[in-house]
Amino acid sequence: MVDTATIPRDPVYDDKSIRKVLEMVKDPEIPVLTIEDMGIVRNIEFEKESVQISIMPTYSGCPAMDVIAEDVKSMLVLHGYKNIEVKTVLSPAWSSDFISENGRKCLEEYGIAPPVSAGSKAAMIGIDAVACPQCKSIKTKVVSEFGSTACKALYKCEDCLEPFDYFKCV
Ligand SMILES: [Zn+2]
Secondary structure, eight states: OOOGGGSOSSOOOSHHHHHHHHTTOBOSSSTTSBTTTTTOEEEEEEETTEEEEEEOOSSTTOTHHHHHHHHHHHHHHHTTOOSEEEEEOOSSOOOGGGSOHHHHHHHHHTTEEOOOOTTSHHHHTTOOOOOOTTTOOSOEEEEESOOSSTTEEEEEETTTOOEEEEEOOO
16 A cells, blocks of 8 residues: 555656656566656656656557556656546557667666667678677577567577577567
């Protein structure tokens, strides 16, 4: 149970304060990433005592979206915000390029290979290689298109022989 006495009575309805609260919401599938790192938050609107948050679904059919919407709502409630609406916007579509630099770093530290982005070294030399998060080797191969969740593929490194999850590009 939440101790209602600790809920602030006068939250500030401005972009900075609301964003700060959103930064505390983690991605339910990848708990090292916040939804800000994932680039899911599309828009923040607010008036006197009301907040509307627009979020982008990541992978279609990802059951995590409902969880994220609920988490956003309850985190704002916990900080005293009222009249919260969380909308899902489908356009423009989310792409793995929205993941922030910090987010990519966290993914790698967590042992998940971040999506190969358009600007990455591998993409520039024209290979669709996924680097091993352990030893950085690009001698990797896909074991299964579906890893621990539908958003990830299971890979294996042929140098250090470690299996790892690859966060699929969309
Ligand atoms: Zn390796």
